[in-house]
Amino acid sequence: MDGWLAAAADRRRDDGLVRRTDARRHPRARDGVLDLASNDYLGLATDARLRAAAIVATERYGTGAGASRVVTGTTGAHDDLEDALVTLTGQRSALVFSSGYAANTGLLTALGDPDTLIISDAHVHASLIDGARLSRSPVVVCPHADLGALESLLRNRNEPRVVVVVESVYSVLGDAADLVRTAALCREHDALLVVDEAHGIGVLGEGRGAVHAAGLAGAPHVAVTATLSKALGAQGGAVLGAPALREHLVNSARSFVFDTGLAPAAAAAAAQAARIVDADPGLPAALHAVADVVAAAAGVERAPGAVQSVPADGPGQAVAAAETLLDAGVLVGCFRPPSVPDGISRLRLVARAGVDVDRAAQAADLAGRSVRTPVGGAV
Numbered sequence: 012m013d014g015w016l017a018a019a020a021d022r023r024r025d026d027g028l029v030r031r032t033d034a035r036r037h038p039r040a041r042d043g044v045l046d047l048a049s050n051d052y053l054g055l056a057t058d059a060r061l062r063a064a065a066i067v068a069t070e071r072y073g074t075g076a077g078a079s080r081v082v083t084g085t086t087g088a089h090d091d092l093e094d095a096l097v098t099l100t101g102q103r104s105a106l107v108f109s110s111g112y113a114a115n116t117g118l119l120t121a122l123g124d125p126d127t128l129i130i131s132d133a134h135v136h137a138s139l140i141d142g143a144r145l146s147r148s149p150v151v152v153c154p155h156a157d158l159g160a161l162e163s164l165l166r167n168r169n170e171p172r173v174v175v176v177v178e179s180v181y182s183v184l185g186d187a188a189d190l191v192r193t194a195a196l197c198r199e200h201d202a203l204l205v206v207d208e209a210h211g212i213g214v215l216g217e218g219r220g221a222v223h224a225a226g227l228a229g230a231p232h233v234a235v236t237a238t239l240s241k242a243l244g245a246q247g248g249a250v251l252g253a254p255a256l257r258e259h260l261v262n263s264a265r266s267f268v269f270d271t272g273l274a275p276a277a278a279a280a281a282a283q284a285a286r287i288v289d290a291d292p293g294l295p296a297a298l299h300a301v302a303d304v305v306a307a308a309a310g311v312e313r314a315p316g317a318v319q320s321v322p323a324d325g326p327g328q329a330v331a332a333a334e335t336l337l338d339a340g341v342l343v344g345c346f347r348p349p350s351v352p353d354g355i356s357r358l359r360l361v362a363r364a365g366v367d368v369d370r371a372a373q374a375a376d377l378a379g380r381s382v383r384t385p386v387g388g389a390v
């Protein structure tokens with residue numbers, strides 16, 4: 012086994028794909044660092060109101076849920092969170108999981124079987140890919156955002172049931188799905204549309220998400236998944252949709268039934284965040300003001316969500332540009348092959364409410380110039 016692990020480590024090194032968890036390299040909390048990399052889109056992860064809610068829940072319920080939610084792990088904090096998510100998104104019911112990853116795998120495995128075709132957009136998150144693979148459903152990958160291809164897959168299917176899987180905002184390119192037309196196709200072909208709103212809730216539709224903005228909240232043929240760890244600044248995940256779907260998941264989603272409930276502190280913090288977003292559309296508006304400035308300064312088309320994607324001339328430029336920004340005290344995401352296909356190496360600048368707008372503009376300008384600078388050249 013040691014030899015096999017060493018060989019795998021060598022391959023990762025040769026491919027330039029070594030991932031690290033070194034806190035010094037990701038100095039999110041260090042004074043003076045401008046964080047344009049994290050998914051804490053609204054700056055709520057450090058908000059005093061969320062911290063206070065987490066402390067109260069910890070004192071009331073303890074530090075852990077103690078068991079699966081179907082045993083003794085459901086507390087008042089979980090019920091309160093589900094209510095707050097329903098109010099924010101306009102959905103008819105919510106079920107909270109211990110992560111967005113668990114929500115996605117739980118939903119797709121509970122919906123899938125050999126008689127259910129899963130049609131998955133080519134750019135969906137790993138958790139949806141894994142859920143589809145685990146579901147024992149036949150799976151087809153639809154070219155990204157190609158509604159013509161989707162229609163033909165729906166029209167020509169042989170299975171009695173079909174589930175279409177998309178994200179409302181895609182996290183690498185930052186583009187948004189056309190939910191109105193996708194949902195109309197799904198309705199026409201009697202398909203269930205699953206929309207992962209990990210990057211939509213708290214960001215689009217005045218924070219209520221893209222499904223709400225598209226007038227689809229509560230639509231019987233649409234189910235939503237969410238993470239509580241991005242704009243809502245906490246931890247955990249949820250599936251939102253019809254009460255019958257919730258009931259089905261409570262009984263058959265393995266990542267719900269066989270997983271310890273979300274920690275009460277995280278549940279209470281997320282509920283507090285959902286209430287803050289519900290009451291204050293100015294918060295997502297502040298994020299969008301930063302996004303406007305970042306996109307303009309970087310010289311890229313404004314993407315609809317928080318992620319502004321800055322294409323580089325090549326993988327070398329992307330890596331060098333991220334290092335230049337780190338040296339300037341700015342954290343950004345960097346994508347290059349093999350984690351993305353060749354030709355789309357890029358920096359990922361996350362517009363976040365509450366950051367210094369002038370500094371964000373300077374950083375975005377530097378990012379735009381750096382990605383076009385040959386490696387080793389002056390920026």
Ligand SMILES: Cc1ncc(COP(=O)(O)O)c(C=O)c1O
Binds near residue numbers: 246248
């Ligand atoms: C689109 C998408 N779905 C799901 C997840 C998983 O959410 P979580 O981090 O809560 O497990 C992520 C997060 O990375 C994501 O980007």
